[in-house]
Amino acid sequence: xxxxxxxxxxxxxxxxxxxxxxxxxxxxxxxxxxxxxxxxxxxxxxxxxxxxxxxxxxxxxxxxxxxxxxxxxxxxxxxxxxxxxxxxxxxxxxxxxxxxxxxxxxxxxxxxxxxxxxxxxxxxxxxxxxxxxxxxxxxxxxxxxxxxxxxxxxxxxxxxxxxxxxxxxxxxxxxxxxxxxxxxxxxxxxxxxxxxxxxxxxxxxxxxxxxxxxxxxxxxxxxxxxxxxxxxxxxxxxxxxxxxxxxxxxxxxxxxxxxxxxxxxxxxxxxxxxxxxxxxxxxxxxxxxxxxxxxxxxxxxxxxxxxxxxxxxxxxxxxxxxxxxxxxxxxxxxxxxxxxxxxxxxxxxxxxxxxxxxxxxxxxxxxxxxxxxxxxxxxxxxxxxxxxxxxxxxxxxxxxxxxxxxxxxxxxxxxxxxxxxxxxxxxxxxxxxxxxxxxxxxxxxxxxxxxxxxxxxxxxxxxxxxxxxxxxxxxxxxxxxxxxxxxxxxxxxxxxxxxxxxxxxxxxxxxxxxxxxxxxxxxxxxxxxxxxxxxxxx
Numbered sequence: 001x002x003x004x005x006x007x008x009x010x011x012x013x014x015x016x017x018x019x020x021x022x023x024x025x026x027x028x029x030x031x032x033x034x035x036x037x038x039x040x041x042x043x044x045x046x047x048x049x050x051x052x053x054x055x056x057x058x059x060x061x062x063x064x065x066x067x068x069x070x071x072x073x074x075x076x077x078x079x080x081x082x083x084x085x086x087x088x089x090x091x092x093x094x095x096x097x098x099x100x101x102x103x104x105x106x107x108x109x110x111x112x113x114x115x116x117x118x119x120x121x122x123x124x125x126x127x128x129x130x131x132x133x134x135x136x137x138x139x140x141x142x143x144x145x146x147x148x149x150x151x152x153x154x155x156x157x158x159x160x161x162x163x164x165x166x167x168x169x170x171x172x173x174x175x176x177x178x179x180x181x182x183x184x185x186x187x188x189x190x191x192x193x194x195x196x197x198x199x200x201x202x203x204x205x206x207x208x209x210x211x212x213x214x215x216x217x218x219x220x221x222x223x224x225x226x227x228x229x230x231x232x233x234x235x236x237x238x239x240x241x242x243x244x245x246x247x248x249x250x251x252x253x254x255x256x257x258x259x260x261x262x263x264x265x266x267x268x269x270x271x272x273x274x275x276x277x278x279x280x281x282x283x284x285x286x287x288x289x290x291x292x293x294x295x296x297x298x299x300x301x302x303x304x305x306x307x308x309x310x311x312x313x314x315x316x317x318x319x320x321x322x323x324x325x326x327x328x329x330x331x332x333x334x335x336x337x338x339x340x341x342x343x344x345x346x347x348x349x350x351x352x353x354x355x356x357x358x359x360x361x362x363x364x365x366x367x368x369x370x371x372x373x374x375x376x377x378x379x380x381x382x383x384x385x386x387x388x389x390x391x392x393x394x395x396x397x398x399x400x401x402x403x404x405x406x407x408x409x410x411x412x413x414x415x416x417x418x419x420x421x422x423x424x425x426x427x428x429x430x431x432x433x434x435x436x437x438x439x440x441x442x443x444x445x446x447x448x449x450x451x452x453x454x455x456x457x458x459x460x461x462x463x464x465x466x467x468x469x470x471x472x473x474x475x476x477x478x479x480x481x482x483x484x485x486x487x488x489x490x491x492x493x494x495x496x497x498x499x500x501x502x503x504x505x506x507x508x509x510x511x512x513x514x515x516x517x518x519x520x521x522x523x524x525x526x527x528x529x530x531x532x533x534x535x536x537x538x
Contacts, residue, residue, distance in 0.1 A: 003047045008060045008073035011048075011083060011119040012133075014041060015112035023105055030105050031098060034112070038091040041115075045087035052080040053467065059125075068184050072125035078325075081465050082122040082254060085329055086247050089336060090115045093239040096340055096443040102237050107147055114140040114243070121251050127175055127185040127210075131168065134217070134251065138164045141248060144240045145233050153236055156229035163226045163519050167216040170527065174209030181206070187262050195265035200538050207263050208531040212523060214259060215530075218252025220273075220310065221280040222522040224303045225514025228287075231299035231339075238343020241295060245302045246336035250328055253309055272533045274314040278405045281307030285412030289419065289499060290509035293352045294342050297420050298335065301378065301413070305331050308409055311402070312393035320396025322468045327389035329465065330454060334377030334386060337447035340440075341371045345423065348434055354420060359428030366441045368424050373448035375421055377455070379414045379488075382481045385451050388458025391475035414491040419499065 018037040022030055052058060052075050061070035075083065094111070097103055117137030124130045138161065146157035179185055181202055182193040194203055216223040230236075231244050260269065284304025291297045309331065312324025344367050349357045361368030373384070380386040390410065397403045454461050459472040474480060499506070514522070 003043065005048065005051055005058065006044055008048075008058060008075060008123050009062060011041065011045070011087075011123060012116050015116045015119075016109075019109040019112040023109060027105060030108070031103070034108055035091075035094060035098065037112075038087070038094050042084075042087040042091045045084040048075050049080045049084040052076060053464075068186055068189055071129045072186050072188075073123045074125040075123060077466060078254070078257065079122045081325075081329070082250070083119055085332055086115065086118050086122065089247055089332060090243070092443050092446065093242055093336070093340065095439050097237065097239045098439055099437055100237065100239075102148060107144070107237075110140050110143050110147075111239075111243075114144065114248070118247060118251065122254060125187045127178070127187060127190065129185075130255070131171055131175055134171075135168060137248070137251070138168070141230065141240075141244065145230055145236050147237065147240075150233075153233040156233045159516055160226050160230045162516055164216070166520055166523055167213040167223070170209045170523065171213035174206040174213070177206035177209065178203060187258065191262045191265065194263060197266065200266035201535065203263060203266050204531060204534045204538060207267055208527050208534060210259060211256075211269070211530055212527040214252050214255045215276075215526060216252070216523065217249070218256055218310065219249055219280075219303050219306055220252075220276050221283050221303075221307070222514075223519070223526055224280065224284075225519045225522070227303055228296055228299040229513070231302060232293065232295040238340050241298075241343065242336040242339040245298070245339055246332035249302060249306060250332070253306060253313070253328060256310065257313060267534050267538055269530065269534060269537070270314040270316060271537075272530060273310055274402070277307045277310030277314065278402070278409070279307070280304070281311065281409045282405075282412065283307075285409065285416050287509065288416045289412070290506040292354055292510065294346070294354050294357070294420065294423065295339070295352055297354070297416065298338050298342060301416060302331075302335060304409065304413065304416075305335065305378070308390075308393070308406075311406070312389075312396065315393070315396045315402065317396035318468065319470055320393050322462055322466055322470065323389050323392025323394075323396065325466060326392065326458075326462050327386070330377065330385040330389050330451075333447055333451050333454065334374040334384075337370055337444065337451070338374040338378070340447070341367050341374065341444060344440060345371075349430065354423050357423040358426035359424075361424045363428035363430065364434050366444060370444035370448045372421070372424060373451050375417045377451040379417050380410055380484065382476055382484055383452065383455045385454030385458065385461075387455055387475045387480070387484075388462070388472050391458075391472060391480070392462070392470060395470075395474075411487055411491065414487055415494055415499070418488070418491045418495045 022033045058075040060073040063070060114137055117133050117140060120133035121130055124133060142157040142161045146154040182190055184190050184193055219227040231241050281304045284300050284307055288297050288300035291300060309324045309327050312320045312327060345357060345360055346352050351357060376384040377386045380390045394403060394406050459470055463469055
C-alpha cells in the first residue's frame with residue numbers, strides 16, 4: 001500500500017492543529033491523541049524522505065503564487081532527512097516522558113509548536129519565512145525552559161530571548177538589505193541573482209548580518225553564551241534539554257549550509273567557518289571539563305560537537321561533508337539519549353553534581369547501559385555511530401594540519417567523558433528502590449540500539465540517508481581500535497593525575513558565564529570579523 005504524499009505545509013501546521021483542536025479532551029485522551037499524532041507525522045515524514053531519496057525533490061509554492069513571490073517549501077536531500085529525524089526524535093522523546101508530572105496539556109501544546117516551527121525552518125525555501133518561523137520557535141523554547149517557573153530557569157530563559165532578539169535584529173536588517181539589492185527572498189532565485197551581480201562585494205554586508213545571526217543559533221564561538229543557560233537550565237525538563245541539543249541547535253548548522261550555498265557565487269567563507277569550528281570545539285570541551293553539573297558537561301559538549309560538525313561541513317571534501325551531515329544525526333541520537341538519561345539520574349539522586357552520583361549501573365542498570373551507549377557514541381568508540389562520522393570527517397583532511405586538530409578534539413571529548421562516566425561506577429549511596437518506568441526504559445534502550453546499529457552499519461546508513469557511497473571499514477580496523485583504547489588510557493591517566501588536582505583552576509573557569517552585555521559585544525565583533533574576512537577574500 002502506497003502512502004500518498006501530503007502538502008509540505010501540513011508538517012508545519014498539523015502538530016499545532018492537533019494540539020489545539022483536542023486541547024479540551026480529558027488529559028488521558030489528550031496524551032493518547034498526541035502520541036498517535038506524533039507517530040502519524042513520523043510515518044508521513046518517512047514517506048516524504050523515501051520519495052525525495054529515490055524519486056525527486058518536492059517543491060511547493062504556498063497559495064500557488066509565482067516563484068519569486070510565493071513562500072516556497074522544499075523537501076530535498078538536505079531537508080528531508082532533517083524532517084524525518086525531527087519527527088522521529090519528537091515521537092520518541094514524547095513517549096519517554098509521557099508519564100512525567102510536567103507533561104500537562106499546555107506543556108505538550110508548546111512542545112508541539114516547537115516541532116512545527118522546526119519543520120518550518122527545515123522545509124522553507126524563503127529567507128523571510130525562515131526568519132519568522134525562527135522567531136516563533138525561539139518563543140516556544142523560552143517558554144519550555146521556564147515552564148517549571150524556577151527562578152533561575154526564568155532568568156536563563158529571559159537571557160536566551162534577549163540574546164536571540166539582538167541576533168535576529170541583525171538577520172532582519174540583512175534580509176531587508178539583500179532584498180533591496182536583488183528584489184527576491186526565494187533561496188534558489190536569490191542564489192541565481194547573486195551570481196549575476198556585477199559587483200559581488202555589494203552583498204558582503206547583508207551576508208555578514210545574516211550569518212552572524214545564524215552562527216549564534218548554531219552556538220559558534222564566541223556566540224554560544226546562551227546555550228549552557230538554555231540546555232542546562234536547572235529545572236528545564238529532560239526532554240526540553242534533549243530536543244534543544246539534539247535538534248534545535250541543528251537549525252543554525254543547517255542554515256549555515258543553506259545560506260553559504262546561496263551566497264557562494266559571491267562569497268566563500270569556508271576557511272573562516274573551518275577555523276571557527278575548530279576553536280568552538282576546543283573551547284566547548286575545555287569548558288565541559290571544568291564543570292561539575294552533569295547537565296552543563298553535556299551542554300558544553302553540544303558546543304564542542306557542533307564545532308566538529310561545522311569543521312566537517314567546511315573542509316572542502318565530499319567525504320568530510322557527508323561525515324559532518326551524518327554526525328548531525330549521530331549527535332542527535334547520543335546527545336539526546338545522554339540528556340534524557342541525565343534527567344532521570346538527577347531526579348533519582350536529587351543532585352546534578354557528578355561527584356555526588358555513583359553506581360548508576362548498579363542502581364539503574366537500563367539507564368546505566370543507555371548512558372554508557374551514549375558515552376561510547378560521542379567518544380567515537382569502535383562499533384558505535386560516532387566512530388563512523390568522525391572517521392569520514394578525518395578522512396577528508398588526512399595529511400593536513402586539521403587532522404591534528406581533530407585528534408585533539410577527540411582526546412578532549414574522551415577526557416570529558418572519562419570524568420562524566422564516573423557516575424556509572426562505584427557503590428550507590430541511595431537505599432530505596434529506584435522507580436521503574438517502561439516508557440523511559442524502552443526509549444533509552446531504543447536510542448542505545450540505534451547508536452550501536454549506526455556504528456556497525458555506518459557506511460550503509462550514510463548511503464541510505466544521503467546516497468553517498470563511502471567505505472567505513474577503516475573505522476572498525478585494528479589500528480582505529482588500538483588508537484581509541486590508547487587515547488582512552490591516556491584520558492583516564494590525565495583525569496586522575498591532572499584534572500582532579502587542579503580543582504581550584506577549574507572552579508574559576510566554572511563560575512564564569514557570559515553576560516548579556518558581553519554577548520552583545522561578541523555579536524558585534526563577530527559581525528565585524530566576518531565582514532572583514534569576506535571583504536578581503538572576495
